[in-house]
Amino acid sequence: VCLRxxxxxxxxxxxxxxxxxxxxxxNGNGSVSAEAAVPGSAHTALLSAGTIQDPxxxxxxxxxxxxxxxxWTYSRTFTLPSDxxxxxxxxxxxxxxxxxxxxxxxxxxxxxxxxxxxxxxxxATDVIRERNFIEVRFLSAVxxxxxxxxxxxxxxxxxxxxxxxxxxxxxxxxIRKVCQLRAFSLQL
Numbered sequence: 001v002c003l004r005x006x007x008x009x010x011x012x013x014x015x016x017x018x019x020x021x022x023x024x025x026x027n028g029n030g031s032v033s034a035e036a037a038v039p040g041s042a043h044t045a046l047l048s049a050g051t052i053q054d055p056x057x058x059x060x061x062x063x064x065x066x067x068x069x070x071x072w073t074y075s076r077t078f079t080l081p082s083d084x085x086x087x088x089x090x091x092x093x094x095x096x097x098x099x100x101x102x103x104x105x106x107x108x109x110x111x112x113x114x115x116x117x118x119x120x121x122x123x124a125t126d127v128i129r130e131r132n133f134i135e136v137r138f139l140s141a142v143x144x145x146x147x148x149x150x151x152x153x154x155x156x157x158x159x160x161x162x163x164x165x166x167x168x169x170x171x172x173x174x175i176r177k178v179c180q181l182r183a184f185s186l187q188l
Contacts, residue, residue: 001038001094001136018078018134028071039096042072062167069143074136082130090128094120099177100139106132114144115176141175148174 001018019038025045026033034049046052046067055064084090092103097113103122104110106129111122149157149171161170 001092016078016080018076022078023074023076025072025074028073032070036074038074041098042067042070068169069140071140071143072138074138075134077131077133079131080128084128084130087125087128089123090125092122092124092134094122097136098138099141099175100144102137102139104135104137107135116178117176141177142169145169145171145175 021035021037023036023038023040024033025036025042027042032046032051034045034051036045037048043052043055043064047054052064052067053060055061055067092105092110094103094111094113096116097103097120099114099116101113102109103112103120105124105127108127110124110127111120113120149160152174157171157173159173162168162172
């Protein structure tokens with residue numbers, strides 16, 4: 001995640017990275033929160049905070065299924081140079097948003113995503129200030145895939161659900177993201 005700013009024709013674009021620490025993550029109802037890093041995931045943030053144990057150990061993928069079923073919001077503040085109001089164009093560039101998300105800067109929606117494999121560039125010129133607050137609100141990929149499946153009635157899209165032995169999620173063909181054995185991850 002970075003901001004790319006064009007200050008004028010004589011200057012090269014400036015890049016202000018939002019990667020690293022300084023992010024916070026919280027679940028849909030705010031009952032679970034932790035410090036987070038970007039890139040990262042809800043699982044890595046919760047593991048670092050001691051909220052969960054290793055999600056790959058034994059049956060923890062099943063124990064921690066609730067993480068994939070919840071919505072998660074990443075947020076942070078960031079400061080830009082004081083001449084930001086003179087910049088001609090400011091784009092928020094996001095690589096690897098996983099997957100369905102609404103992106104807000106200073107409480108104004110600047111874009112949405114629904115495909116993990118796409119790079120997104122959002123125009124943030126009109127909302128950016130010297131001091132800013134960004135939120136990336138992720139919808140549960142499991143819930144989104146189920147909603148998309150329920151809305152689709154033209155023809156069957158197999159498989160509706162994997163065999164029980166695989167303990168996988170249903171309706172994976174209705175979402176553009178990397179599939180894992182158990183649950184969908186959230187990566188920013």
